[in-house]
Amino acid sequence: MQERNWKDFFKQVGLIVGIVSIVFTVTVAGFVVANLQDMGRLVRVVQLVKSDYLEKSSGNQLIEGATRGIVDSLGDPYSVYMDAEENAQLMEQIEGKFGGVGIIISLKDPDKLVVLRPIKNTPAAKAGLEPGDVITKIDDQDATTIPQDKAVALMRGDPGTKVNLTIYRDSTKQTLSVPLTREAIAVPTVDGEALPGNSDIAYIDISQFSTNTANELASVLKTMDISKYKGIVLDLRYNHGGELDAAVGVASRFVQSGPVVYIVDNEGRTLTKSAEDNFLGKPFVVLVNEESASASEIVAGAIKDRGTGTLVGVKTFGKGIVQTIFPLDTGTSLKLTTAKYLTPNKIDIHKKGIEPDVKVELKKGEEATIAPTDRKYDSQLTQAVQILREKIK
Structure with missing residues (x-):
């Protein structure tokens, strides 16, 4: 014994x-x-x-x-052990391709699944989901009792499979059941067009930073023939961030050669990420809000510190730390906070955010006009156009 x-x-x-x-x-x-x-x-x-x-x-x-x-x-919400399924989903998100219904979830209230916006031409958009809808159930799972990443995982799945969402729509005080069939979602991260009613101003919206975002931006600028525009509105509102090098690539269009961000590890060693020589050299305004986070703050911080553009909106989210993904065995991985980043002026914005140069809050009940189709601009975009007009007149 x-x-x-x-x-x-x-x-x-x-x-x-x-x-x-x-x-x-x-x-x-x-x-x-x-x-x-x-x-x-x-x-x-x-x-x-x-x-x-x-x-x-x-x-x-x-x-x-x-x-x-x-x-x-560790008590760090950004450091996560991921099993094989969770790791695969993260890789899909970074690459910008996955099977799902096409919903971007708001970061504003981590205890609720609030639709930030449906992605164009996806099952969610076709079914009429609206910004502000609160997802309360995913099939038979109570969505109010699980973390956001778990809920997102439940909504994803193989194209052709079905999922039923129960939503509460505050504008009509209704609870709705929305059956959806998942599709292959290839998320375009950059949208560019002439601003409606201002044909000499280019409007560029970047929704997130995937591995291909810098290349997408280059393609959009070429398709638009950016040289024919007098000024640019860069919209980073509701951009939750993403891939670091993609942010540096995008920033290279809006700041001259030089530091974009400093990466500082746990021993104080500093890595400098610098802009390539791709500066557009046009007057521009950047729109930011409380959900502009992480990689979008890298771009906004570089522009503010280098003085190349004007930030309009409200203070950004304040995520100034960097995660590294370490592959483990059997398809699992560890996403671990390994460094913090500083803006070109060596400013630590973590849990502080970036203050805009011109503060403009949306009015009560006013929705942001992302990728507008007419001249009905929200207050922030209206102010951005006014400032840009002063720059290019």
Whole structure:
């Protein structure tokens, strides 16, 4: 009996080493020695679960739970352990292609699934979903009790499969059931056209920063023949960010050669990301709001510090940290906050945001006119056009 107990004990120790090695692959030995007492507690918990827990539990299940718990214990909402399914969904989002219904969710209230806007020509747009709709159920799952990323994962799936959304529409005080069939969603991140009613002003909206956004912008500028316009309105409102190098590529169109952003790691080492020589050299105004975050703040911060354009709107979200994705085994990954970024003037905007040069709030009940189709501009866009007219007259 005693020999068997020792064998069981060493099996549990081996399991714990497996758990720890996933995250601490380089420093396992030092970590274990420095935290021997805590490791003993972890071994004891695993022993008790394996020997006394009512239900059966696999070693893989415990490793998954322990790994996720290690990351969750950091208290950082941006550092996440992702299983194979979650990791695949993140890669799809970064690449801008996935199976789903075509909804962008607002960051403003993390406890609600509020539709920021449906993507053009997607199932959500065709079904008539509107900005401000609150998703309360996804099929039979109560969407008010799960994190946003989990809810987004539930709405995604293979093209051709079906999902039913229950939404509450405050404007009509109605609860609606909306059946949708998922499609392959290729999200265009850049939209450019002449501003309705102002044919000499180019309007460019960037909705997020995927790996292809800088190339998309180059293509849009060429298609528009940007040289024929006197000025540009760059709309970064509701842009939640994305890929760092894409932001630098976009910023290169709006600032001259030189620093765009400084990346500072946990040892104080600084990496400088600089603009390429692609500056458009035209007067422009940038629209920002409280949901302009992360990569969009890199672009806005560079423009403000370098003084090449005017920021109009309200203070940005304030996400000034950088995540690195570390691939693990079996298709899993760790998204970990590894650095902070500073604007060209070495300003840390994390949890502070960027103040616009000209503050303009939307009026109560007023919706932002993203990619307008007529001259009914919102207050922020109206002010942006007025400022730009002063620059180009």
